[in-house]
Each structure stands twice: as structure tokens, then as C-alpha cells.
Amino acid sequence: MAQGTNASLQIERLDGGCGSASKGSASATEDENLDNLNQLSAGKPPRNIKIVRHCSSSAFFTDFIHAFSQVIARDCVGWFDLAEKDVGRHSLETRKLIHSDLVKVLLWSSKSILERIKLAKYAKEQRSTAKLCAAIDNETNESEIGNLGLVSPSTENSAFLPIFRSGSWTEKGPKQYMEDEHICVDNLHKHLATSADFPSPGAFYGVFDGHGGIDAASFTRKNILHFIVEDSQFPSGTKRAIKSAFVKADHALADTKSIDSSSGTTALMALILGRTMLVANAGDSRAVLGKRGRAIELSKDHKPNCTSERTRIERLGGIIYDGYLNGQLSVARALGDWHIKGPKGSKSPLSSEPELEEINLTEEDEFLILACDGLWDVMSSQCAVTMVRKELMMHNDPERCSKALVTEALQRNTCDNLTVLVICFSPDPPPKIEIPRNHRRRSISAEGLDRVKGILNN
CATH class of the missing domain: 3.60.40.10 (PPM-type phosphatase domain)
Known part of the structure; x- marks a missing residue:
């Protein structure tokens, strides 16, 4: 990684060629960087991340997705370990973005390596910045991933016939x-x-x-x-x-x-x-x-004390005594x-x-x-x-x-x-239910953290 690259670049809005970044005071930036660094040290995703709202350049988007795929291949800390030769062929905007907090959000928001790969493949194939940015805005939760088509379809089989x-x-x-x-x-x-x-x-x-x-x-x-x-x-x-x-x-x-x-x-x-x-x-x-x-x-x-049954019973002239219909039956x-009951065909409580x-x-x-x-x-x-x-x-x-x-x-x-x-409904016993383990979100490696500190101090 080239020295002096701003790893905490805050991207607020990129219009047209996606080339303009937001500017803030130095002190505000330092506070945000420190806050994000504390989050990373605790193994949590950074806070206060500005999100890409618009990007109409498909060329930039394709370039970014290609670079993002390389990051994914190196797992959670990969965005710190990309050598200059790995990203050198990408545009300056891509290189800045790939080292930004936006990528950290994308990686941390995904639940597994497989979902990260699916996210990148989907975005590259669809060339749809709108869907990707909408997912980022909502922190790419599980429901949004489903909307992106990354969740496997229902296992319901329309041809299923029960065997009794x-x-x-x-x-x-x-x-x-x-x-x-x-x-x-x-x-x-x-x-x-x-x-x-x-x-x-x-x-x-x-x-x-x-x-x-x-x-x-x-x-x-x-x-x-x-x-x-x-x-x-x-x-x-x-x-x-x-x-x-x-x-x-x-x-x-x-x-x-x-x-x-x-x-x-x-x-x-x-x-x-x-x-x-x-x-x-x-x-x-x-x-x-x-x-x-x-x-x-x-x-x-159908108990007499059930609200709907009680209403019906009382409307038809019945009473409920100690939970019994007309003091005699425990069912409604x-x-x-x-x-x-009264004569056949008549309404009865x-x-x-x-x-x-x-x-x-x-x-x-x-x-x-x-x-x-x-x-x-x-x-x-x-x-x-x-x-x-x-x-x-x-x-x-x-x-x-x-x-x-x-x-x-x-x-x-x-x-x-x-x-x-x-x-x-089947001749076979029920299958064992696999309860998914709670995947702990990985924290940044010590080496990666040192790199961040070095960049922020420069």
C-alpha cells in the first residue's frame, strides 16, 4: 500500500464520474478517525460512515467491483493487505474507495464469506448501483440481502404429495x-x-x-x-x-x-x-x-370464556356461569x-x-x-x-x-x-434440525491495526 493513502476517506456523494469527495475540518476528521479506530479495536464495524448515494458511472462501478472482488479473496482484513501492484491498474477513485470505510461496512455487514462473494458477483453481473447502494444504506441486513436475490429460494416443492x-x-x-x-x-x-x-x-x-x-x-x-x-x-x-x-x-x-x-x-x-x-x-x-x-x-x-364465544352466547340469550355454558357444559x-338446544333450525347458544x-x-x-x-x-x-x-x-x-x-x-x-x-406425512423420520452457530464478526488483525495507525498518523 502506498504511504499516505487516506484509509478513512469519507465518501458522501459522488456525481457523474464519481470524482468529488466531501471535505470537513481536520479536527472533525481526526475525531471520526479516532472513533472508528476504537470501534475496530473492539472488533466492531466503524460508526458514522458516509454512504455513496449516487454513482452514474458504470465504468467506475465495474472497476470498483473488480477491485472489491480481490479484497474479498483476502478475507476480512484484505483491504489493508492489497499491494500496490494489485490495485495499480485501477483508477485513482477506485483505489481511494477500496481503502475507505465504505468497504469495511460492506464486509462487516455480510454474514459470511459466501455472502460476500455472492454480493460482489451479483453487483458485477447486474451493473445496478441502485440496488447495491440501497443495501448499503440499510447496512445490508438479511432482509436486504434477500431483496438482492442472494437468499436461496424456498424449499417448498409444489410437486410434494404426502404419504400418510x-x-x-x-x-x-x-x-x-x-x-x-x-x-x-x-x-x-x-x-x-x-x-x-x-x-x-x-x-x-x-x-x-x-x-x-x-x-x-x-x-x-x-x-x-x-x-x-x-x-x-x-x-x-x-x-x-x-x-x-x-x-x-x-x-x-x-x-x-x-x-x-x-x-x-x-x-x-x-x-x-x-x-x-x-x-x-x-x-x-x-x-x-x-x-x-x-x-x-x-x-x-371453543370454551365458553373465549371472548368471541362469550359474545355469541350472550347475544343468543345464553349465560356463562363459572366457565360453563348455562352452568352445564364446559364447551361452547x-x-x-x-x-x-331449542327446536331444530333455531339459533342456540x-x-x-x-x-x-x-x-x-x-x-x-x-x-x-x-x-x-x-x-x-x-x-x-x-x-x-x-x-x-x-x-x-x-x-x-x-x-x-x-x-x-x-x-x-x-x-x-x-x-x-x-x-x-x-x-x-412422510415415510421417513423428521430430519435433524441444524441450528446455525452465531458467527462472531472477526476483528481486524494486529498487523492490519498497526497499518491503520500508521496511515492515520501520517
Whole structure:
């Protein structure tokens, strides 16, 4: 490096040929230089750096990028180690800029050597000073790097088709009777024994948490799927078919003489056709998606104290006493319970209408947990997802995962029946999640620091 080169050259605005630099008082410059030197000594990027705002000379820009690439090749301290012969063929403006604080910002703002190389290659190919300077203005954070196209595209594969595997486990728990029912259909076409025209693969799963006896839950488990697929709106209007099926099941419970009017059930189901999954829920059972270790809740617990449910209940003349609807039920939505509801077709504080959630499955969606409130009363959604993922990585058996959740809930002293379903969307266990290490930003080498001091003292 030639002696006397100003390593702390402050570039404020370069117009036209990019040849004019800002000038300040000597004392102000010295203060800034000292501040930047202290930052460098602490292993931090310099502060108070003026940024290049405009540069309309493509020749200068190309020349600078070429020189910048040489700096990158020498890693973090390279801009101090470039010999005169390395930059001698570049323009005077380039040589000044390559040794300036601007380059330090560029290098420190990038998160890795690879991103630095991508940044230089991108800028050279695009010849776009606007995008580069916009990134510099925002200190080249991760979102800006993404806008520059340096982040790899999403791994979502539009051709992904799930392969269903499921397992379930139930326990009576501390209750005197078991009132839960469930259904697992991994192959919907085979189960229906029909060549019905709906997307493949197809699957159906449901959890029905009964109360006032098991009759309502058992009836719903046996009939709800047929009510859906036999609806005239299926499969073109699947959402409407599901809502209609809930109404039919609810009315059928009222009309069936063998079922006591005080018997009722919650209903949580997942219907999967191709990549599209529809989750329908009426009650306090819950559906949770495991997405690369994250818990995504796909249903809402319909408790009477829930704000939206309370508003609906009170608007329709119902009351909530000690968390119970009309002092009798701990849920705000259910099928059956006709001793509480009015005549069929009338609005009732106890609703049978399901809430629906639709998603398109991707490779990141690893499994689905459907469970009654006996599990969720003692365990968070994230805890359940973490447990299942860990179990799958050990033995890849969804049934053993379901059992593990039930066992854990019993150890946590749940007060209810327990029913847990785990549905996997791939034959393989979840991949190990690589947590990126926190890359420490490298400080300037002692040799480089000495060079800076020498330059500033000259």
C-alpha cells in the first residue's frame, strides 16, 4: 500500500464520474478517525460512515467491483493487505474507495464469506448501483440481502404429495368411563371402496370427545365421513360439504330415539385430499401441525370464556356461569346435547357449526397431532410437537408417539379421558434440525491495526 493513502476517506456523494469527495475540518476528521479506530479495536464495524448515494458511472462501478472482488479473496482484513501492484491498474477513485470505510461496512455487514462473494458477483453481473447502494444504506441486513436475490429460494416443492402414516392411543384416565371415540383412515379411496372422483392421496382422521355417555361420540364417528362424501357439494365444494355434514350429524342425534338427548360430543376432524388439508372443529379438542419443529395450531378451543364465544352466547340469550355454558357444559360448541338446544333450525347458544382451517401441505409439514382436551389441559402445543418429533427421530412410529403423549399427560395428572392421534406425512423420520452457530464478526488483525495507525498518523 502506498504511504499516505487516506484509509478513512469519507465518501458522501459522488456525481457523474464519481470524482468529488466531501471535505470537513481536520479536527472533525481526526475525531471520526479516532472513533472508528476504537470501534475496530473492539472488533466492531466503524460508526458514522458516509454512504455513496449516487454513482452514474458504470465504468467506475465495474472497476470498483473488480477491485472489491480481490479484497474479498483476502478475507476480512484484505483491504489493508492489497499491494500496490494489485490495485495499480485501477483508477485513482477506485483505489481511494477500496481503502475507505465504505468497504469495511460492506464486509462487516455480510454474514459470511459466501455472502460476500455472492454480493460482489451479483453487483458485477447486474451493473445496478441502485440496488447495491440501497443495501448499503440499510447496512445490508438479511432482509436486504434477500431483496438482492442472494437468499436461496424456498424449499417448498409444489410437486410434494404426502404419504400418510398414523397411530393412536387412548386411556380412560381418572374418569369412571371412557367416552372418547376416534377414527384413522390412511387410505380414503380404499376405505370407501369406491372410485369416487376426488384427489389422491386421500385420508381422514377424527377425534370425538363425548359427554353424557358415549352414544353421541360413537354415532358421529360412524357417520360423519359418509355425510361428507355423500353430500352433493363434495368434492368441488368440500368446505360446504363439511359444514353440511356437521348439521346433518347434529340433527340425526336429535332424531335417533336410542340416543339420550343429554348425550353430546365435540368433533375435530382432518380431511386431506392431495396436498390440501381441511381441519374442522367444534369443541375443545385441538389440531396442531408440526412444521420443522414448530407448533402451528390449526384449531381454536371453543370454551365458553373465549371472548368471541362469550359474545355469541350472550347475544343468543345464553349465560356463562363459572366457565360453563348455562352452568352445564364446559364447551361452547358441540354436536348433540339437545336438552340444551331449542327446536331444530333455531339459533342456540350451543352451536354445532365448525370452524374450518385450510392449508396446503409442504415438505416442511412433518406431522399432525389431533387430541382431546385431556392432553391440552396439561400440555402446551409446542411441548407436544417437541416430544413427537423427538420420538419420531428415535423410532419413527406414530403409535408409540401417541402413547408417549398419553403417558406424559397421565404423569401430569390430567383429569379427563385421553385420546391422541399422530399423523405423519412422510415415510421417513423428521430430519435433524441444524441450528446455525452465531458467527462472531472477526476483528481486524494486529498487523492490519498497526497499518491503520500508521496511515492515520501520517
